[in-house]
Amino acid sequence: MFKFQLIKKDAKTGARRGRILTSRGTIETPVFMPVGTQATVKSILPEELVDIGAEIILANTFHLYLRPGDDVIRNLGGLHKFMHWDRPILTDSGGFQVFSLSDLNRIMEDGVEFKSPVDGSPHFFTPEKVIQIQRNLGSDIIMPLDECPPPEASRSYAENSAELTLRWLERCVKEFKESAEQSEQALFGIAQGGFFPDLRDMSAKRTIEYNLPGYSIGGLSVGEDKRKTRDMLEISCSILPEDRPRYLMGVGTPEDFIMAVERGVDMFDCVLPTRNARNGTLLTNEGTIRIRNAEYRNDPNPVSETCGCYTCRNYSRAYLRHLYYAKEILSSHLNTIHNLYFMCDFMRGLRRAIEEDRFREFAISQYENSVTGRILTSLPKHPEIGGQSL
Amino acid sequence: MFKFQLIKKDAKTGARRGRILTSRGTIETPVFMPVGTQATVKSILPEELVDIGAEIILANTFHLYLRPGDDVIRNLGGLHKFMHWDRPILTDSGGFQVFSLSDLNRIMEDGVEFKSPVDGSPHFFTPEKVIQIQRNLGSDIIMPLDECPPPEASRSYAENSAELTLRWLERCVKEFKESAEQSEQALFGIAQGGFFPDLRDMSAKRTIEYNLPGYSIGGLSVGEDKRKTRDMLEISCSILPEDRPRYLMGVGTPEDFIMAVERGVDMFDCVLPTRNARNGTLLTNEGTIRIRNAEYRNDPNPVSETCGCYTCRNYSRAYLRHLYYAKEILSSHLNTIHNLYFMCDFMRGLRRAIEEDRFREFAISQYENSVTGRILTSLPKHPEIGGQSL
Numbered sequence: 001m002f003k004f005q006l007i008k009k010d011a012k013t014g015a016r017r018g019r020i021l022t023s024r025g026t027i028e029t030p031v032f033m034p035v036g037t038q039a040t041v042k043s044i045l046p047e048e049l050v051d052i053g054a055e056i057i058l059a060n061t062f063h064l065y066l067r068p069g070d071d072v073i074r075n076l077g078g079l080h081k082f083m084h085w086d087r088p089i090l091t092d093s094g095g096f097q098v099f100s101l102s103d104l105n106r107i108m109e110d111g112v113e114f115k116s117p118v119d120g121s122p123h124f125f126t127p128e129k130v131i132q133i134q135r136n137l138g139s140d141i142i143m144p145l146d147e148c149p150p151p152e153a154s155r156s157y158a159e160n161s162a163e164l165t166l167r168w169l170e171r172c173v174k175e176f177k178e179s180a181e182q183s184e185q186a187l188f189g190i191a192q193g194g195f196f197p198d199l200r201d202m203s204a205k206r207t208i209e210y211n212l213p214g215y216s217i218g219g220l221s222v223g224e225d226k227r228k229t230r231d232m233l234e235i236s237c238s239i240l241p242e243d244r245p246r247y248l249m250g251v252g253t254p255e256d257f258i259m260a261v262e263r264g265v266d267m268f269d270c271v272l273p274t275r276n277a278r279n280g281t282l283l284t285n286e287g288t289i290r291i292r293n294a295e296y297r298n299d300p301n302p303v304s305e306t307c308g309c310y311t312c313r314n315y316s317r318a319y320l321r322h323l324y325y326a327k328e329i330l331s332s333h334l335n336t337i338h339n340l341y342f343m344c345d346f347m348r349g350l351r352r353a354i355e356e357d358r359f360r361e362f363a364i365s366q367y368e369n370s371v372t373g374r375i376l377t378s379l380p381k382h383p384e385i386g387g388q389s390l
Numbered sequence: 391m392f393k394f395q396l397i398k399k400d401a402k403t404g405a406r407r408g409r410i411l412t413s414r415g416t417i418e419t420p421v422f423m424p425v426g427t428q429a430t431v432k433s434i435l436p437e438e439l440v441d442i443g444a445e446i447i448l449a450n451t452f453h454l455y456l457r458p459g460d461d462v463i464r465n466l467g468g469l470h471k472f473m474h475w476d477r478p479i480l481t482d483s484g485g486f487q488v489f490s491l492s493d494l495n496r497i498m499e500d501g502v503e504f505k506s507p508v509d510g511s512p513h514f515f516t517p518e519k520v521i522q523i524q525r526n527l528g529s530d531i532i533m534p535l536d537e538c539p540p541p542e543a544s545r546s547y548a549e550n551s552a553e554l555t556l557r558w559l560e561r562c563v564k565e566f567k568e569s570a571e572q573s574e575q576a577l578f579g580i581a582q583g584g585f586f587p588d589l590r591d592m593s594a595k596r597t598i599e600y601n602l603p604g605y606s607i608g609g610l611s612v613g614e615d616k617r618k619t620r621d622m623l624e625i626s627c628s629i630l631p632e633d634r635p636r637y638l639m640g641v642g643t644p645e646d647f648i649m650a651v652e653r654g655v656d657m658f659d660c661v662l663p664t665r666n667a668r669n670g671t672l673l674t675n676e677g678t679i680r681i682r683n684a685e686y687r688n689d690p691n692p693v694s695e696t697c698g699c700y701t702c703r704n705y706s707r708a709y710l711r712h713l714y715y716a717k718e719i720l721s722s723h724l725n726t727i728h729n730l731y732f733m734c735d736f737m738r739g740l741r742r743a744i745e746e747d748r749f750r751e752f753a754i755s756q757y758e759n760s761v762t763g764r765i766l767t768s769l770p771k772h773p774e775i776g777g778q779s780l
Contacts, residue, residue: 038712038716038718039709040718040720042719043719043720044720063716068711068712072687072708075688076706076708077690082706082708082709298466300465300467314474316466318458319429319472322457322458322472323430325458326453329723330432330433333435
């Protein structure tokens, strides 16, 4: 089972409040998905993710294929059982990681050849192979193999890449249909097109021809200017059908969420909150806190007075600073609980704002409080958010 | 408040079942105390320690004095509040760490000079100072400054050391009494004496003259032959009063617990279960498991079928092996939960055995299953444990 319900549309922007129904549970959208690359969301327990309010997590095909192996996970009853998480899981196709994590990779019509960063062994991903791997993992939402062109790619490179991704999608859909009896997974399409408006348009239009249950937007937030992200996203979203969830891959910050939700995006994932946590960088409504700073040495206050997470309810900034310097594992643990709670709570607030016709006000208040907001006020005004530019 | 109740004595050995009452809770003895050196039992949460059944934990004066500083902890309301643990805490005096962790240290009549292993800064511990530090920490059971002679120490070194420890104890008791209004802490004495029977005898006799609420046995398990440990322990225990708890510092393994409980010891601490956990070495009734071994790659079973811990209830050996190789923080976390549960559960079994007049049978069954037991059967027979030598 995979169903998307559009609950409410914002009157003034493209923002939408939705719900994805799967056999493993309901996902309220817009949603932030914590990243559990190696079959664990780094530093915390599944039960803690439930407490935080996470309704779906991400896992990475590339990593799990290499270690422990998708065959191992299949033999142990699938990814959910393996990692003790019974809510939905989304897996990427591994394509992005082949290009970003493997030094040696060679793209061919048939697929992509690469060396394992774990042990240097040679591997080959085809569109069919990544579907088979994700069948073995048993994730709820799966992705087709795609190529994500680098931000500096030429027009001809981006065009060839977008066409290759479409040919690979066709093969993925075929493989997916032929193995359909195996599970209740949902295969998304991925709209690419680099930073060329006509290619973005073409890629989205030809991707939706496959009539898939959801669509991802790929190749954005890879180092480009934020205005480019926004413009490309706008094109993709204008074509993707209203009645399917839209997933902006690998993005990002609360500011990014607002910008993208405003354009109709429903799903997000990003490693930043978990990675920042391990580096002692904590997110709050009042700004970012670097817990190593001397000012917190004797600070009896929680990370944030307004936060309801386990860490803020029970520990002081002084204790978190101590754990950070003492290199204690508990430092990463408590910081991760806080940052993920912050992200999920931000999304709860955003969803409520859409429900209550306050999305524009919510967006403005967030931008006014943010560093990005202050920078962006010097850019040309964006008409959709009352006077605030994005 | 600090009271020791002797609930039951084993008819055939020196084993005893007791209870320590403190204002922060009751401690059933014999007890294993998980070590939380830097104000956190490495890798796990306080709530998980409660689930495991830990009734008291240890923290280290030396580490907390250096970082974050006992003044910081006092200003934040004491160690319990700082680390979110409201059950009893025992702190050591820091003496052992000065000698084992600081490269440069110089023992004088007045105290011991040392350099911080954190930043190289010079420090000086006196008997009065370590009491003041522990007053600031607010731990429930505190230790006097002592010197722990190395295992190869000569008789004259060990004698001078034992005498110095006694003179330091006198000063600790004086300082403790003068600051008595500050809290409800209990100061223990520490019986030393190296590996010389007459010095062990002398040290214990003169330590108990201070009529303290409990006594530690120090300087054992520092690398010596197990028979020496046993013989020295026997001398100390024969002198320490029956109506006070006896704490064998820094020991050790389940076999050590049995050997020492048999001689009347009530309290134990050791870093092994937590350190082993982080190295992927797991303790079970069926023997030690090295989770990195290839045989566990596809193993769907829990670490131990007979274990009731969170880890064994929810995760397979294959998953724990994966986490270990993937260098995930969750590896240390789940392994630590298991190993500490194992230790606390072992102690629960041991306490029940004493209650039910089965201590000898319990001890024999444990030895028969253990590697140490098999080794020790070749040693001269020990009369107290039916045919099994220790």
